[in-house]
Amino acid sequence: MQLLKWGATAALALGLFQLSAPAQAAGGKTLEAVKARGVLNCPGHDGSYLGFAEVDDKGNWKGMDIDLCRAVATAVLGDPSKVKIVPISWAQRWPSLQSGDIDIIIKASGGTLSRDTELGLQFSNSYYLGTTKVMAHKELNLSSLKDADGGSICIPAGTSQEQQVAAYAQKLGIKLQPVVIEKTEELEQAYFSKRCDLYTQWGPVLAIARVAKGKVEDHVILPDVLAVEPEVMIVRQGDDNWVDVANWTLTALLFAEQEGITSKNVDEIRAKPTSPQVAKFLGATPGVGKGLGLSDDWAYNVIKKVGNYSEIFDNDLGKNSPYKMDRELTNLWNNGGVLFPLVID
Structure with a gap:
């Protein structure tokens, strides 16, 4: 009985809340x-x-x-x-x-x-x-991120990609050397100048970067999906x-x-x-x-x-x-x- 009384009171309160919302x-x-x-x-x-x-x-x-x-x-x-x-x-x-x-x-x-x-x-x-993915220089002949053990990876600073890379590398049992840079232009310059072996970003940004640099054939987006966001x-x-x-x-x-x-x-x-x-x-x-x-x-x-x-x-x-x-x-x-x-x- 007490439960029924509470339920009726709660329902009335909810109704009043919905009316006033x-x-x-x-x-x-x-x-x-x-x-x-x-x-x-x-x-x-x-x-x-x-x-x-x-x-x-x-x-x-x-x-x-x-x-x-x-x-x-x-x-x-x-x-x-x-x-x-x-x-x-x-x-x-x-x-x-x-x-x-x-x-x-x-x-x-x-x-x-x-x-x-x-x-x-x-x-x-x-x-x-969006998915978080990784792009690599084609000349490295990587088929997946697991092949990149010991490599350097460009990561945008202050984003969730830092944690995503660390978690995914741990899952694969590999070590990556992070190069963390805040500005997108500087980050891409570091990767395209080969300061980094890899570049992790939101998938659409990687695809756009390849096109914008006019170097689609020189870079491969690996099949690994680090996260869906x-x-x-x-x-x-x-x-x-x-x-x-x-x-x-x-x-x-x-x-x-x-x-x-x-x-x-x-x-x-x-x-x-x-x-x-x-x-x-x-x-x-x-x-x-x-x-x-x-x-x-x-x-x-x-x-x-x-x-x-x-x-x-x-x-x-x-x-x-x-x-x-x-x-x-x-x-x-x-x-x-x-x-x-x-x-x-």
């Missing part, structure tokens, strides 16, 4: 700070991270991480240009977020236990599933509304792709929605914005001004970019991948 969500402190400032502060790189964050010859930032920042800015402020890119190193990510110098980390960063429990961070759903958007703990904004912005990009809504046809579909969900999503009927503290046309603005997920990927990494990367696992659930939108209801 939207009202609380609409007043998130980071959201209000960004609105008041009129600009979203996002991290760049103190150098280039090709395909994800790089500066063109006119000084303009571009890349997938940059476009995701622009998508969040558009959701909140209605304008993708209202983003300030703050160049920071890998090690500066966490103190810059915790101090309030940046509002959100979209910087090819994974969600980990220590970042959650020790640094006080929280994460969005994954926007890219979901890349996420990262915010401070204690502001659930702000991580909701990040998650629903990502859902907007994925839902639009799933439903065939692009920057080119979004006006046509908004005028004649294909379903009640699409009508709500594009603001043709009300309800998509209030609980988040956003306008009802926020998702429409994101797709119209930034594009859906596939448009972003193709422009920054895929067929419309210099890198011509395949999406592989970073595809929609209905196209052989692992990404999916949350439900618009």
Whole structure:
């Protein structure tokens, strides 16, 4: 009887919490700070991270991480240009977020236990599933990392790859000599000048580096997968509304792709929605914005001004970019991948 009474009380409390959650969500402190400032502060790189964050010859930032920042800015402020890119190193990510110098980390960063429990961070759903791999000079004739015992390996400083290399080497029973360098350009220079036998990085970065250097035939990406890491958007703990904004912005990009809504046809579909969900999503009927503290046309603005997920990927990494990367696992659930939108209801 006591248990039944507790269960009823808990259910009532949960119901009250759920009823009150939207009202609380609409007043998130980071959201209000960004609105008041009129600009979203996002991290760049103190150098280039090709395909994800790089500066063109006119000084303009571009890349997938940059476009995701622009998508969040558009959701909140209605304008993708209202983003300030703050160049920071890998090690500066966490103190810059915790101090309030940046509002959100979209910087090819994974969600980990220590970042959650020790640094006080929280994460969005994954926007890219990446593997940590190793590239080697072809002349070394390595078939796998196990053949590289005693070799030197270039590792980006301040990243999870340091621990991943150490753990994987221990698993194989080999010893590697780490050469840890923070800036990506200096790291790649060390590898391509043969200071290092090996270069470990996020798989897409290795593939892009080979292409960018024009030396695809001289380097081999070994079959070893050191880790699989979901890349996420990262915010401070204690502001659930702000991580909701990040998650629903990502859902907007994925839902639009799933439903065939692009920057080119979004006006046509908004005028004649294909379903009640699409009508709500594009603001043709009300309800998509209030609980988040956003306008009802926020998702429409994101797709119209930034594009859906596939448009972003193709422009920054895929067929419309210099890198011509395949999406592989970073595809929609209905196209052989692992990404999916949350439900618009």
